[in-house]
Amino acid sequence: MTSTYYAPQGGQPGQDQLLTDRAVFTNAYAVIPKGTMRDIVTSFLPFWSQTRLWVLSRPLSGFAETFSQYIMEVQHGGGSDNPETDPRAETVLFVVEGTATLEVNGAIYELTPGGYAYLPAGRKWRLHNQHPQTLRFHWIRKAYEAVSGLDAPDVLILNENDIVPTPMAGTDGKWATTRFVDPSDMRHDMHVTIVTFEPGAVIPFLETHVMEHGLYVLEGKAVYRLNSDWVEVEAGDYMWLRAFCPQACYAGGPGQFRYLLYKDVNRHMTL
Template sequence: MSYAFPPGGLPDQSVDPEGTAIFTEAYAVLPAVTQRDIVTSFLPGWQNTRVWVLARPLSGFAETFAQYAVELGPEGGSATPEPDKDAQAVIFVARGSARLTLGQETFDLRPGSYAYIPPSAVWTLRNVSAAPCCFHWIRKRFQPAEGITAPEAMVTHESEVPAVPMPDCDGVWATQRFFDPLDLRYDFHVNIVTFQPGGRIPFAETHVMEHGLYVLQGTAEYLLNKDWVAVGPGDFMWLRAFCPQACIATGTEPFRYLLYKDVNRHVRL
């Protein structure tokens, strides 16, 4: 299985600088070509690590989450990775391998590994190989609700999570749900959505959930508000709540993306 990740590097001087990035009040598109060495960040407490910050809480942009693409060099990582005790996270490995400790347990992660890390968890992450480890890191503050406690930590692999077809689509549109949708402890979901070539979202979805979408594989035409945008591996999309969206998978391979959405809480007034 192939999982896209920022390419890094730098285009040569012959490349047209106009680009295809889009930033609007309703949505943003950060194409893979924009995710280069010169836009990386470095984090306190992390060694031999660089980060592409794809989304962050910002007026007129993401409101509920932050999303990083993180590259660990050899021996890179952190013994104190999360500075916010109320933050919870999902880690999804795209390339390489890393060792995750969660409390007293240790997990060796590989491409396709998925970890949920609850708030206040004690955890570390370290690349113990000679090759870079690349992973997606989605962070969200846990939103308490009466009678509800935070979920426990969980580590799995996407091969262990079945793809559930959506109704009335002949199996061309399916979602791997890593959390039980009926478990109200979770105030966000991070799933993998897959469309077979020609598959589509057959109506313009409009809903309260904010989205972050990172394209893992394949190509599509994606409706964002009123605009159809061509997207492919490594492209990132942010969609504001209620931004209309739809999708038509193109090409000859499945179109797959890592999908964030906030769920299961009252609207704050």
């Protein structure tokens, strides 16, 4: 299946390339451009075969606090029967290229581009690439914050192409969010959504809020205001935004600007 989502391919830049790029790392936000996702910065994980990954964020003093996010690259025949070694970790998977064969609760699912899976903490699952095309997917992990009196969330297997986006009020549908989880479901302590802007659409004020963000640009380009700076971003770039970091954007066109968004939600502030 052909994908419209950007995914890194690796490789190495030539010796004649300029060193200057758009990478930014501050105590309020970070921009990791697609050009930094080369062979030399890949990582590997225990119990995964024929697989490498780019780590986009991880819990770190002065950086991400609530989650980690990877772009996984699995070759034909690769995968894992023991992918998650932390029983506290809940998982969201989002496929951008290829086909993932996911086994959970004794059921087998084929996740194609746009495929989304939510896997509760402590749930056993397996994932393999049984198809010729290289598999690339986002893997977002968070230590689940259980609340007495609330059940744990259920497994969810969805595809964004089957979900009608929810338009932002007053925007004539030019700014919309594809939601995989009902926002009123208090069992969930994180949301992963897809945000879409039509060309020229904007976030018309500096959002400043408690949610930490990870944003991976799936398609298009935009100019983003982060804290006191304007930065240009395009498909394949990643942004981390600390809680309360002011943020706004203009979608640059000529096509849609779309990104995969993480945020932590629905829990008391840790004291």
